[in-house]
Amino acid sequence: MTLNKIRFTRFGIALVAALLCFAVVAQAGPPLICHTIEIGQAKSLPWISHNWNLSGGEAYDTKNLVRDTLEILAPDTPVLVRMETLRRATLYARKDPVAAKELLARLHARATSAESSGHPDALAWFDIGYLAETYKQWIGQKWMRVSADEQNPAAGVDGYALVKKALTLRGSDPQMEFAAALITFSGPAAEHREHAQKAIAGAKTDALLAQNLATRFIGPQTETMSELLAKNSASK
DSSP: OOHHHHHHHHHHHHHHHHHHHHHTTTSOOOHHHHSOOOOTTOOOSOOOOOTTOTTOOTTOOGGGHHHHHHHHSOTTSOHHHHHHHHHHHHHHHTTOHHHHHHHHHHHHHHHHHHHHTTOOOHHHHHHHHHHHHHHHTTSSOTTTOSSTTOOOTTTTOOHHHHHHHHHHHHOOOHHHHHHHHHHTTTSOHHHHHHHHHHHHHHGGGOHHHHHHHHSBSSSTTSOBHHHHHHHHHHTO
16 A cells, blocks of 8 residues: 555545544444543643544554553543543554554453452453443444454453443442443433433532533534533433
């Protein structure tokens, strides 16, 4: 493949992704990918792109992706920061299939190791579950493939079930409920409604979550996240 063809392919992928992100307000699409999570001044993976340009820091070396992501996902890292970090990691991982597989494997190993030691880690299960669902919305999609053999390393992994397990272990966590609401945006309906209601209620005492719910989905003409979740919940 020539350099010009590669550039054209990448442009085409970016254009399709942009159109899909804007279409998500009207119909199911990839909310885990298209919507940026506000994290304030918290550390995450480097990122300079905005809105439709989902390419991140062009100079970022994906050989560091696994190490950098694991360092950020420390025990004291808030769920919202984890969500944005895993979103960025997924966008980078699509460029590096080896890193994509390794990151998923390392997060899974971390969760199962804690489980087998008798100290199950809610955040570790959340990380692997949320990453799996984010992968499903971006990697290996037919309309996104650069080559026919591109595979999704999270195929067959029920990420939502792992996030529900994390919620059971953690108890009340409005930020995690917000994550679950985004995962279930296209269903199941009853679960989506419950997660959305708990996230919106919990935002009354969580300033950063409230800020996220007040942000527009993508662009100034779209609904706020709270409006989008409430509307989507009512229509199911």
